[in-house]
Amino acid sequence: MASNEFDLIARYFARQPVQRSDVALAIGDDCALLEVPPGCQLAVSTDSLVCGNHFLSGMDPALVAKKALAANLSDLAAMGATPAWVSLAITLPEADEAWLARFCDGFFEMADYYQVQLIGGDTTKGPLSLTLTVQGFVPQGQALTRHGAGTGDLIYVTGNLGDSAAGLAVLLKQVTGTDPELAEHLLNRHYQPQPRVLAGQALRGIASAALDISDGLIADLGHILSRSNVGAVIDVERLPLSAELLAFCGGDLDAAGKLALTSGEEYELCFTVPAHQRGALDVALSHAGVKATCIGSIRTGDRVTLERNGLPLDWQLHGYDHFSG
Amino acid sequence: MASNEFDLIARYFARQPVQRSDVALAIGDDCALLEVPPGCQLAVSTDSLVCGNHFLSGMDPALVAKKALAANLSDLAAMGATPAWVSLAITLPEADEAWLARFCDGFFEMADYYQVQLIGGDTTKGPLSLTLTVQGFVPQGQALTRHGAGTGDLIYVTGNLGDSAAGLAVLLKQVTGTDPELAEHLLNRHYQPQPRVLAGQALRGIASAALDISDGLIADLGHILSRSNVGAVIDVERLPLSAELLAFCGGDLDAAGKLALTSGEEYELCFTVPAHQRGALDVALSHAGVKATCIGSIRTGDRVTLERNGLPLDWQLHGYDHFSG
Numbered sequence: 086m087a088s089n090e091f092d093l094i095a096r097y098f099a100r101q102p103v104q105r106s107d108v109a110l111a112i113g114d115d116c117a118l119l120e121v122p123p124g125c126q127l128a129v130s131t132d133s134l135v136c137g138n139h140f141l142s143g144m145d146p147a148l149v150a151k152k153a154l155a156a157n158l159s160d161l162a163a164m165g166a167t168p169a170w171v172s173l174a175i176t177l178p179e180a181d182e183a184w185l186a187r188f189c190d191g192f193f194e195m196a197d198y199y200q201v202q203l204i205g206g207d208t209t210k211g212p213l214s215l216t217l218t219v220q221g222f223v224p225q226g227q228a229l230t231r232h233g234a235g236t237g238d239l240i241y242v243t244g245n246l247g248d249s250a251a252g253l254a255v256l257l258k259q260v261t262g263t264d265p266e267l268a269e270h271l272l273n274r275h276y277q278p279q280p281r282v283l284a285g286q287a288l289r290g291i292a293s294a295a296l297d298i299s300d301g302l303i304a305d306l307g308h309i310l311s312r313s314n315v316g317a318v319i320d321v322e323r324l325p326l327s328a329e330l331l332a333f334c335g336g337d338l339d340a341a342g343k344l345a346l347t348s349g350e351e352y353e354l355c356f357t358v359p360a361h362q363r364g365a366l367d368v369a370l371s372h373a374g375v376k377a378t379c380i381g382s383i384r385t386g387d388r389v390t391l392e393r394n395g396l397p398l399d400w401q402l403h404g405y406d407h408f409s410g
Numbered sequence: 411m412a413s414n415e416f417d418l419i420a421r422y423f424a425r426q427p428v429q430r431s432d433v434a435l436a437i438g439d440d441c442a443l444l445e446v447p448p449g450c451q452l453a454v455s456t457d458s459l460v461c462g463n464h465f466l467s468g469m470d471p472a473l474v475a476k477k478a479l480a481a482n483l484s485d486l487a488a489m490g491a492t493p494a495w496v497s498l499a500i501t502l503p504e505a506d507e508a509w510l511a512r513f514c515d516g517f518f519e520m521a522d523y524y525q526v527q528l529i530g531g532d533t534t535k536g537p538l539s540l541t542l543t544v545q546g547f548v549p550q551g552q553a554l555t556r557h558g559a560g561t562g563d564l565i566y567v568t569g570n571l572g573d574s575a576a577g578l579a580v581l582l583k584q585v586t587g588t589d590p591e592l593a594e595h596l597l598n599r600h601y602q603p604q605p606r607v608l609a610g611q612a613l614r615g616i617a618s619a620a621l622d623i624s625d626g627l628i629a630d631l632g633h634i635l636s637r638s639n640v641g642a643v644i645d646v647e648r649l650p651l652s653a654e655l656l657a658f659c660g661g662d663l664d665a666a667g668k669l670a671l672t673s674g675e676e677y678e679l680c681f682t683v684p685a686h687q688r689g690a691l692d693v694a695l696s697h698a699g700v701k702a703t704c705i706g707s708i709r710t711g712d713r714v715t716l717e718r719n720g721l722p723l724d725w726q727l728h729g730y731d732h733f734s735g
Contacts, residue, residue: 109451113637114556115488115621116453118548121446126434128441129529131497131543135536163440172456174499174541204454207541211460216499216532216541218456223443231439296440312438 097185098173102193103202107169117204119170125222130160136213141256146184147191148276149215154195155278156299157219159352162285163297165229166221168199173206174216199282229288229295229356234313238293238357238383241366243281243375245327246302247341248274250348251334263333270329278352287373288356291365295356301347303389303402306355316386321346321393321400325378339400346391347402357383422510423498427518428527432494442529444495450547455485461538466581471509472516473601474540479520480603481624482544484677487610488622490554491546493524498531499541524607554613554620554681559638563618563682563708566691568606568700570652571627572666573599575673576659588658595654603677612698613681616690620681626672628714628727631680641711646671646718646725650703664725671716672727682708 099112110118121127134153136142154171161168173192177184196203201219252275254260255268263271281297288295294309302319310317324345326338334341354377358366370377381392391398424437435443446452459478461467479496486493498517502509521528526544577600579585580593588596606622613620619634627644635642649670651663659665679702683691695702706717716723 110553110555115485116455116491116546116553118489118553119452119454121452123448127444127446127452129444129495129497129545130441131499131531131541133499133501133532133534133536133541135501135534138534138536160440164443166441170454172454172543174456174458176458176460176539206456207458209458209460209463211458211463211539212537214501214536214539216456216458218497218543220454221441228435228441228443230435 097189098203098206101203102197103200105169105200105202108202108204111202111204117170119204122222124225126225126228128161128164128166128221128223128228129218130157131216131218132157132160133214133216142213146188150188150191151195151277153215153217154192154201155280155352156350157217158199158201158280158282159278159297159299161219161221162281163229163295163354164223165227165285165289165295166223167286168201168219168221168282170204170220171196171201172204172218174209175206176209176211176214178211178213224289227289229285229292231294231296231309232312234294234309234315234357234383235359236315236383236385238359239363239379240306240317240319240355240357240381240383241377241379242298242302242325242353242355243284243377244353245325245330246298246345246351246353247330247348248327249278249350250344251330252276267329267332271333275350278350280352281354281375283373284354284370284375284377287369287375288354291362291369292356292358295354298349298351298353298355300349302355303346306389309355309357310387310389314387315383316388316390317381317383318390318392319381321391321398323378323380325376343400343402422514423528423531426528427522428525430494430525430527433527433529436527436529442495444529447547449550451550451553453486453489453491453546453548453553454543455482456541456543457482457485458539458541467538471513475513475516476520476602478540478542479517479526480605480677481675482542483524483526483605483607484603484622484624486544486546487606488554488620488679489548490552490610490614490620491548492611493526493544493546493607495529495545496521496526497529497543499534500531501534501536501539503536503538549614552614554610554617556619556621556634557637559619559634559640559682559708560684561640561708561710563684564688564704565631565642565644565680565682565706565708566702566704567623567627567650567678567680568609568702569678570650570655571623571670571676571678572655572673573652574603574675575669576655577601592654592657596658600675603675605677606679606700608698609679609695609700609702612694612700613679616687616694617681617683620679623676623678623680624674626674627680628671631714634680634682635712635714639712640708641713641715642706642708643715643717644706646716646723648703648705650701650705668725668727671725
C-alpha cells in the first residue's frame with residue numbers, strides 16, 4: 086500500500102466519535118487548542134506501552150487500545166479528575182492498515198464511553214509502542230493526592246484484587262489445566278481493566294490519599310506511605326478476592342492473598358479515608374455504584390505490615406519492576 | 411546496576427531546574443496538577459523520536475534531548491504559544507545511567523532556557539524512543555492556525571532554509587570532501603535547531619496563518635494551502651540561503667534552492683501576512699530579534715507554483731515521508 090503518514094492519520098484518527106465544546110481546534114494543526122473550565126485545575130498523565138513488554142505482539146489491537154486508554158484514564162481516576170482529552174503517539178513497524186483500523190475500533194469505543202476526545206499525537210515508523218497523555222479537570226484544591234494519609238485513616242480498595250495476575254499467568258501459560266471458562270474470565274480481567282473514573286470523582290472531599298494499583302497493592306501503597314510519612318497494616322483476611330481467583334488458586338487462600346497483594350495492572354483504586362468520613366464514603370460509593378473494601382489502616386512508621394487475625398505474617402512479596410524482570 | 415524504574419526516575423528527572431508557579435503538583439503522583447492562566451487557551455503538541463529513524467544510535471544523548479524538545483517547542487512557536495510544561499516518555503533498552511545523565515543535561519539546559527517545567531512522563535523498557543508532549547498558553551482567540559491564509563497575503567519564512575538537509579547529508583556521508591569547518595557548522599545546524607518561540611509570539615495578531623517547517627517548506631506550505639483553500643507562488647530567487655549552504659553546494663543556486671524547498675527538520679516558521687500588516691510585521695520581528703524573508707504570495711488555486719524572475723520552474727520535488735523512505 087502506498088499510504089503515507091498523513092493519509093494514515095487523516096483516515097483513521099480524524100473520524101473520531103467525540104466532539105467536545107472545550108476543544109477549539111483538534112487534530113490537523115501544529116497544536117490542539119483547548120479550554121480548561123474556570124475554577125478547575127488540569128490533571129495530566131502519560132503512559133507508554135511497549136510491545137513485548139506491556140503486551141504481546143499477537144494481542145488483538147482493539148484490546149491493546151482499550152488497555153492503553155484504561156491504564157491512562159485510571160491515573161485520572163486516582164486524582165479524582167474528570168477525563169477530557171487524550172494525545173496518542175503510535176510507533177509502527179509498517180503502515181499496517183488492518184492493525185490501525187482494529188486499534189481505532191477499540192480506542193474510539195472506549196473514548197466514546199468516557200467522552201474523551203483525541204486531540205493530537207504522532208505516527209512514526211519503528212518498533213511497536215504507544216504513548217498516551219490524558220488530561221482531565223478537577224475542581225481547584227480537590228484532587229486526590231498521595232501525600233494526605235494520616236495515622237488512623239482506614240485503607241480501602243475498589244473491586245477485587247488478583248484477577249489480573251491470574252489472567253497473566255494463564256496468558257503466559259505459567260499454569261495449565263485451568264478450566265477453559267475460568268481461564269477466559271481471568272484473561273478478560275487482565276485484558277480489559279475498567280478504570281474507576283466515577284469512583285475517583287466520588288472520593289473528592291472524602292479520601293485523604295489515593296492512587297491506582299498498577300504495580301501491585303503492596304508496591305503502590307508504599308508510594309502513599311512514603312509520600313505521607315506513615316506506615317500501614319493490612320489484614321489479609323479482608324482482601325477482596327473474586328470467586329474466580331479462589332477457584333484458580335484451588336481454594337488456597339494464601340496463594341490468592343499473595344496474588345491480590347502483588348497483582349499489577351489491576352487499575353483498582355487504593356485510598357485512605359479518615360474514620361469520621363466512613364458514612365460519607367458509603368453514600369458516595371453507592372451513588373457511584375462501586376464496591377470498596379476496608380483492608381486495613383494507617384499507623385505510624387514507614388512500611389506495610391501484613392496481619393491475619395491480629396497476628397503478623399512474614400510473607401515475602403515483590404512488586405513489579407520494569408527493569409529487573 | 412541494580413537500579414529500578416523508580417530510582418531512575420527519581421534520580422534523574424526529579425531534580426529539574428524549573429519550578430513554575432502554575433504547577434501545583436509535578437512529578438511523583440498519578441497526575442500532574444496544573445493551572446492555566448485566565449483568558450488563555452492551552453496549546454498542546456506531541457512528537458515522537460525513534461532511534462534509527464529520527465536520530466542515529468551513536469548520537470550524543472544531550473543533543474537527542476535538545477532536538478526532541480526543540481522540535482516540540484517549535485510546534486508551540488508555530489501557534490504563537492508561550493511554552494509552559496512538558497511530559498516525557500522514554501523507552502530504553504536498559505537502565506543506562508550514563509545515557510540518562512547525559513540526556514538530562516541537554517534536556518534540562520533547554521528546558522531551563524525556555525522555562526518549561528517537566529511535569530511527568532513514563533520510563534519503560536524497550537527499543538530506544540522518546541515521546542514528548544508540550545503545553546503552552548495563547549491568549550483566547552489569538553493562536554496562529556493553518557487555515558487563515560487569504561489571496562494576496564505575503565508568504566514569509568524565518569531564518570535560512572536548507573542547512574539542516576545539508577547537515578544530514580554530511581552526517582549520512584552522502585557527500586564527501588566537504589571542508590571540515592563547514593561540515594561542522596552544517597552538522598550543528600542539523601543537530602541543534604532553534605525553535606522560533608519569540609517569533610511565534612510576536613506574530614500574534616499579524617500573521618494570518620503559520621506553521622513550522624518539519625517536513626520541508628513545499629510539503630508544509632501545502633498544509634496551509636489545503637487548510638486555507640488557496641494556492642501559492644514562491645520566487646526561488648528570494649529563498650533565504652546561508653553562505654554555508656551555498657559553499658556546500660559549490661555555488662550551485664539551483665541545488666541550494668532545492669535543498670531549501672525540501673529540507674525537513676528546519677524548525678523555521680513559515681507564515682502568511684496580509685499586505686497591510688507589513689509594517690506591523692517589521693516592528694514585531696525587530697523586537698523579537700528575528701530575520702524573516704518574504705518568498706512569495708498566496709493566490710487562488712490549490713498548489714505551490716515555483717517561479718524565477720516571473721517565469722515558472724518545473725522542478726520535481728518531494729517532501730519527506732516517514733513511511734515511504
